[in-house]
Amino acid sequence: MEKLVYGPVPSRRFGISLGVDVVPFKVCTLDCTYCQLGHTTRHSTRRELFVPVARVVEQVGAAISRGPIPDIITFAGSGEPTLYSGLGELAEELRATFSIPLLLITNGTLLWQPEVAAEAARFDLVAPSLDAGDEATFRLLNRPAPEVTFQRLVEGLTSFAACHPEKVRLEVFFVAGVNDSPEQVEALVATVTAIAAPRVELNTAVRPTADASVRGVSAEFLADVARRFTCPAIPIAVSPIAASRVAQSGTGDLRTDILTTLARRPCTAADLSNSMALHLPQVETTLQVLLAEGKIAAEARANALYYVLRP
Ligand code: SF4
Missing domain, CATH: 1.10.10.10 (Winged helix-like DNA-binding domain superfamily/Winged helix DNA-binding domain)
Incomplete structure (x- = not known):
């Protein structure tokens, strides 16, 4: 049977996380240069029921029975999870069956669609991405599918953050020489301020990425940028405590x-x-x-x- 659930594994940000992967490798609305999964093989904005909801619930139940009990169930994996048309129904099923918080990690490009926003709202936490404050940098870094625009991305994030501020954990990914110039950082900070994101987490490349030329920025750069946001902004660090809490699993x-x-x-x-x-x-x-x-x-x-x- 196709494996739709992985972990639990220590997550940098959310403790012990059981992963749910409902999108085939690698179907995504973007083809980010820094993607750890490699290049997007199917650039798509079409939502599909890639797997039956019941099959995912069954596999989550089996993983929880094996233990350890995760702190959170995280939707991420091999592509963009909002492309899964069963997203809202699955979130409801998991909520009804297991008392474990749900996290959606998304690139945010489909949040402008009311049905996608409504389904995302069924999660306890939503971690969308925004790596640019202008269309040119967005296209260079995130390489969107033709129908995806920077304007719609920002509109979707703004609307979702306004309706569900307590759920949003915005992530910004920096790549040296691509989105780290003073002008780009200024535009990005202005965009995040306009979105009224309640909290921002700053990340950079430390693992092999789709484009071998991608280089991370320094810890000092992240710390400096963090001070420029009007909302709390936190450079992400690996949590050794989370790692040590993982027992035998898999x-x-x-x-x-x-x-x-x-x-x-x-x-x-x-x-x-x-x-x-x-x-x-x-x-x-x-x-x-x-x-x-x-x-x-x-x-x-x-x-x-x-x-x-x-x-
Ligand atoms: S949005 Fe995520 S999965 Fe899609 S290309 Fe970018 S990093 Fe990879």
Whole structure:
């Protein structure tokens, strides 16, 4: 059966997270240069029922039964989750069945559509992205599908934040040399202020990305930019506490669990060791076997060695 649920894994921002992945790899309204999943293979704005709602609920139930109990159920994964037309119904089903908060990580490009906004409103938290304060930077960095415009993105975010300010956790991703000039930062801060986002989280590239040329900005840059927002703005950091809370989870087959995790994002051996609560040498040995079999590849990045799934 197709795997629609992964984890739980330690999330940078939300504690122990059980992931729900309802969109096929890699269907998205954007093709961000910094995407950790690689290039978008289907640029689309058409919403579809990619999988039956009941099948997702069944797999979430099985994962929760195995334990540990997650802090949050996170919709993200292989593409843009608002492209799933069963999103609202699934959120309702999960809410009725499990008493666990729901988080939607979205690029926000479809939030201007009233039905998408209504479905997103069924989540406890919504984490949309905004990486630019102008159309040219948006196109350069996020490479949208032809129907997606910067104006609609901003309109959707503004309207959603006005109706549900308590739910919104806006994320801004910075790429060195692409959206970090003083003018671009000024336009971005002005746009976030106009949207009236209640809180902003600042992120940058630390893992291998779709475009190999992508480079992260410095921690000092993020700290400096954080001071310019009128709302609370927080550079995101890895939470070792969250990592240490993860107990044994997954399928019980280390090879399968590593390949499943790497299908979602590149990881270091330490990332995998933390998220699976396993000894590092055990993870490293399995990684060497998978490397020798050609199932994964290793990429040096930011003084660390990341493992990625080979296509
Ligand atoms: S980062 Fe998110 S929004 Fe951008 S291409 Fe990847 S999946 Fe799509």
